[in-house]
Amino acid sequence: MNWLSPSILAADFNRLGEQIRIVQDCGSQALHFDVMDGLFVPSISFGMPVLASIRKETDLFLDVHLMIREPVRYIREFTESGADLITVHYEACSDVAATLRAIREAGVKVGMSIRPETPVSVLRPFVKSLDLILIMSVNPGFGGQKFMEGTYAKLSEVRQMYAEVFGHAYGDDVPRLEVDGGINLQNVASVLAAGADTIVTGSAVFRGDIADNTRRFLSILAGEKE
Numbered sequence: 001m002n003w004l005s006p007s008i009l010a011a012d013f014n015r016l017g018e019q020i021r022i023v024q025d026c027g028s029q030a031l032h033f034d035v036m037d038g039l040f041v042p043s044i045s046f047g048m049p050v051l052a053s054i055r056k057e058t059d060l061f062l063d064v065h066l067m068i069r070e071p072v073r074y075i076r077e078f079t080e081s082g083a084d085l086i087t088v089h090y091e092a093c094s095d096v097a098a099t100l101r102a103i104r105e106a107g108v109k110v111g112m113s114i115r116p117e118t119p120v121s122v123l124r125p126f127v128k129s130l131d132l133i134l135i136m137s138v139n140p141g142f143g144g145q146k147f148m149e150g151t152y153a154k155l156s157e158v159r160q161m162y163a164e165v166f167g168h169a170y171g172d173d174v175p176r177l178e179v180d181g182g183i184n185l186q187n188v189a190s191v192l193a194a195g196a197d198t199i200v201t202g203s204a205v206f207r208g209d210i211a212d213n214t215r216r217f218l219s220i221l222a223g224e225k226e
Helices: 013-025 048-055 071-080 096-105 120-129 151-166 188-193 210-221
Strands: 003-006 030-036 061-067 085-089 109-114 132-136 176-180 198-201
Touching: 003 061, 003 210, 013 210, 030 048, 048 061, 048 071, 061 071, 061 109, 061 198, 071 085, 071 096, 085 096, 085 132, 096 109, 096 120, 109 120, 120 132, 120 151, 132 151, 151 176, 151 188, 188 198, 188 210, 198 210
Parallel strands: 003 030, 003 198, 030 061, 061 085, 085 109, 109 132, 132 176, 176 198
Antiparallel strands: none
């Protein structure tokens, strides 16, 4: 099943609770929560208090993406604040395996992401420890960027890696394959066709008619034509 995970980075924080309820009521499966530290990426976003406040108001799957240096330092805090899945960056961890173990031991699902310039091959030693792989289709740090066309090849490469490691490219026992950055109603079908099953999008959901945007994305994710 394909999932939509709207990124609240693009939401209006003066109306955050209201806007989360809209995407939830329309059928979104998750919410994407981008944490930036101003070090691993140039921007700063939000942290545990915002996550904890959201957790009180929704039962949506909280998809927490840590774009921070040495995220292992904060696994317990984000778990206690309500994360259902924590994704860390390969490039941000001095000990990747220990960081992934810390997430698993905290009792939440485990994700790993790579920057656009990082080869998919770095994920292979860890793929059996993961519940999700996140392919960045923009340089992490800011919303509203243009989708990088090279992402399609990376998605196909991940599916090929699944086939080699698990014996099949799709199935409940392989990690979900998420894409984040520059995804809109015009390119999402192509992203799905390339292998993604979890779509992160911010501006394309939260700008304009949120309910209509969400329903249109979910329709495409369900295999219906626009």
